[in-house]
Amino acid sequence: QVQLVESGGGLVQAGGSLRLSCAASGRTFSNSNMGWFRQAPGKEREFVAAISWNLASTYYAGSVKGRFTISRDNPKNTVYLQMNSLKPDDTAVYYCAARFRGYSNDYREYQYWGQGTQVTVSS
Numbered sequence: 001q002v003q004l005v006e007s008g009g010g011l012v013q014a015g016g017s018l019r020l021s022c023a024a025s026g027r028t029f030s031n032s033n034m035g036w037f038r039q040a041p042g043k044e045r046e047f048v049a050a051i052s053w054n055l056a057s058t059y060y061a062g063s064v065k066g067r068f069t070i071s072r073d074n075p076k077n078t079v080y081l082q083m084n085s086l087k088p089d090d091t092a093v094y095y096c097a098a099r100f101r102g103y104s105n106d107y108r109e110y111q112y113w114g115q116g117t118q119v120t121v122s123s
Contacts, residue, residue, distance in 0.1 A: 002026040002098045002112040009094060009117030012086055016121070020081040022096030022114055030074040033099050036081045037107050038092035038119075047105035048094070049081060059103060063089075086121045094119050 008020040020036070035050040049070035050059045058070050067086075072079040079096055094117050097110035104110070 002029070002032065004096050004098060004112055004114035006094065006096050006114040006117040009119045011120045011122065014087055014121055014123050016086050017082070017084045018086065018119060020083065020094055020096075020117060020119075022079045022081075024077045024079070024098065027100075029077040029098075031100060032112075033101070033103060034070075034072060034079045035097045035099070035104070035107075035110060036070060036079075036094060037097060037110075038090075038094045039116075040092040043092075045095070045107045047107065050103055050105065051079065052103060057103065059105065061105070083119070086119075088121045088123045090119060091121050092119060093117065 003025045005023045033053050036048040037045050038048050039045040047061050051070045067084050069082040096114045098112040099110045
């Protein structure tokens with residue numbers, strides 16, 4: 001089992017920045033591939049970014065590439081999502097997720113989820 005707890009969400013003006021954190025506990029975090037997803041009201045959960053267990057690879061959705069950066073600190077059992085140049089379209093609940101197989105941008109392939117943190121970007 002892996003327990004995930006997100007933090008760092010909030011209200012920010014367009015153009016601003018936020019840094020989300022996801023603290024993990026339980027099964028060996030350093031062996032897991034981690035992802036960030038988001039879900040806006042009435043929309044399907046969508047992929048935002050992912051990072052491999054060994055930090056060798058990162059992946060981004062086209063809509064956030066160049067603005068968001070995913071990173072992780074394995075000794076601290078934490079994954080981060082730095083979000084810059086935020087837009088109102090980025091408004092959503094953001095979730096971190098873990099899986100113990102290869103990379104995936106499909107939320108249905110992640111086994112462990114946090115409770116989510118709200119990000120609201122005002123125009």
